[in-house]
Amino acid sequence: MxxxxxxxxxxxxxxxxxxxxxxxxxxxxxxxxxxxxxxxxxxxxxxxxxxxxxxxxxxxxxxxxxxxxxxxxxxxxxxxxxxxxxxxxxxxxxxxxxxxxxxxxxxxxxxxxxxxxxxxxxxxAVPAHGHDHEHEAMEGEIVCKCFGLTDQFLRKVIAGNRLHTAEQVTHFTKAGGACGGCIPKIKALIAEVLGEKTKEETKKPEKLTNLRKMQLIQDVLEKEIRPQLWADGGDLELIDIDGGKVQIAFRKACAGCVSSGYTAKFVEQKLRELVADDITVEEVEG
Amino acid sequence: MKELYVDNNATTKVDEAVFEEMRPYFCELYGNPSSMHFFGGQVQKKVDEARNRVAALLGASPDEIIFTACGTESDNTAIRSALEVFPEKRHIITTRVEHPAVLTMCRNLAKRGYRVTELNVDSAGRLDMDELRKAIDDDTAIVSIMYANNETGVIFPIEEAGAIVKEKGALFHTDAVQAVGKIPLDMANSAIDMLSLSGHKLHAPKGTGALYLRKGVPFRPFMVGGHQEKNRRAGTENTASIIALGKACELAARHMEKENTAVKGMRDRLEKELMRLIPNARINGGGAERLPNTVSIAFEFVEGEAILLLLSEKGICASSGSACTSGSLEPSHVLRAMGVPFTCAHGSIRFSLSRFNTAGEIDLIIREVPPIIRRLREMSPFGREFLRA
The missing domain is CATH 3.90.1010.10 (Sufe protein. Chain: A)
Structure with a gap:
């Protein structure tokens, strides 16, 4: 019940x-x-x-x-x-x-x-959601064929509710809840929407104090990187920050994943891009 | 609020006599049946008695009964066993309307490289034996077809299917969780190799079940690590529940006639009256042979969860094949397989009776359901159009 x-x-x-x-x-x-x-x-x-x-x-x-x-x-x-x-x-x-x-x-x-x-x-123009009644007036590209939902509509719900897994998108919009064929597309939309949001919120500053840098690293991990890992059933935990050295431990599907080395590189690249060029990422047991 | 329980295909009340039978086996007669001492031996005798009682209900012999923890375990065991017995065979046949205990298992096996055929049903929920004949070949390890469907109560022609399967030399399993105790079964004159049953569907407690395994049918255990059940199911016996299951089977045999007269009479009256009082309703599987206790009715233009919640307000406990109650977004796989029209696929309600229901309860349901459907139709944009027309 x-x-x-x-x-x-x-x-x-x-x-x-x-x-x-x-x-x-x-x-x-x-x-x-x-x-x-x-x-x-x-x-x-x-x-x-x-x-x-x-x-x-x-x-x-x-x-x-x-x-x-x-x-x-x-x-x-x-x-x-x-x-x-x-x-x-x-x-x-x-x-x-x-x-x-x-x-x-x-x-x-x-x-x-x-x-x-x-x-x-x-x-x-009638806003683009999809759904049978408003099919003709709809804008955007259909993502979920079963429920007739468009990318524009899904983007809005993902951003508005800060959704970070395909399952959540299904709960909120039904997209992907029938045949499941569009789930990869939904995952891509999530990564895109959350990526855009973080870019807006975190412009790389010129010079950073240590405290500010640590905050930014945490921010990027929370808003940019972890949501992308969640989309694939993985996760990570921040263990320590020492100057430019960031230690992380992988969790869930990422833990023991054969590609975790690549994932660590991806995390480093993102942090360099959005925080500071001197960052190195190290995977630790924790 | 006193419950008016008509959801007996989900689970049943434990019969008081069943509970009394099992009660001493917790605090007093708690011995392990495998022990050498008299104290364990006493329990062993009762477990043997339970085995006799289950066998009697099925028309089987006692050593063909393996006690398990539930219907799902019995189903999983049967299918896995067949695949281990025939490692070279890579084909499984089942139906689109099986319980998830079979269907999910088969679909997982399909992901691991097995070829799985899911037989279709027609709009009345019936199987086509020709489809089975065409699907089965020398590569088929097991055919698993439910005896009766949990949502609609539709009974499949199991013996006819079994004969086809035997011809090809595959093993034949049936999930009879909904059928056992409701319709007579006779394994002595049957083509069934393995049959699953569940205790809590026939007034025994949850957490107990059995697998019937025909003598001579090759078998590989699912649970290993103990000699229990003649090395066919390891793990210390759930003695109290097994003893309860035995008693429940004995009672089921005794009440079998009532099930097919009194209970069926109540079910027939319920469905006749609801169909008379409510326009635009249909009985799912109405054209097929069905269990005596089950009716699934689809009401157009309303949604099942809303009906159930309003019924629940009146104390009536039923169930639905609707998406919204399960968290999934599509109508049940059974109703979809039957091609129930989309105008009413979301509005199906299942009433499943037992020998504990009374004529007065049926009267109350007949009184309460029509105004609920009317109220929801008045609230629904489609229902309003329909009521106006």
């Missing part, structure tokens, strides 16, 4: 705002019968067409899909369209006191429906 919070249960058993708004200003529909869940969201704006005065939903799906839809409608009422667009899937999950990771895709579905509704109302 899923470990649902009391709030999820409560919103499932007594969902708020079920139904439809006949003269809705915006309607967003995502998902399908074949996918196993779907959400149709209705939004009504005030006279100035600024603020959301009412929201209703219809959902086909499991307990957490219904609870997430209920939460979403409660959260957006009273907000302006721009404010509503700021809501992330994580905030929907937090509103419910959290969702099991395998069910995070339910919160993503809520956020998607909202985006689609607002984009359609504003006459913008």
């Amino acid at each position: 899923w470990d649902y919070t009391d709030k999820v249960k409560e919103h499932f058993l007594n969902p708020r705002n079920v139904g439809e708004i006949k003269d809705a200003d915006a309607v967003g529909e995502v998902g399908s019968l074949a996918c196993g869940d779907a959400l149709k969201l209705f939004v009504k704006l005030d006279d100035g067409k600024e603020r959301i005065v009412d929201a209703k939903f219809q959902t086909f799906g499991c307990g957490s899909a219904i609870a997430s839809s209920s939460a979403l409608t409660e959260m957006i009422k009273g907000k302006t369209l721009d404010e509503a667009l700021q809501i992330t899937n994580k905030e929907i999950a937090d509103f419910l006191g959290g969702l099991p990771e395998e069910k995070m895709h339910c919160s993503v579905m809520g956020q998607e429906a909202l985006e689609v509704a607002i984009a359609k109302y504003r006459g913008h």
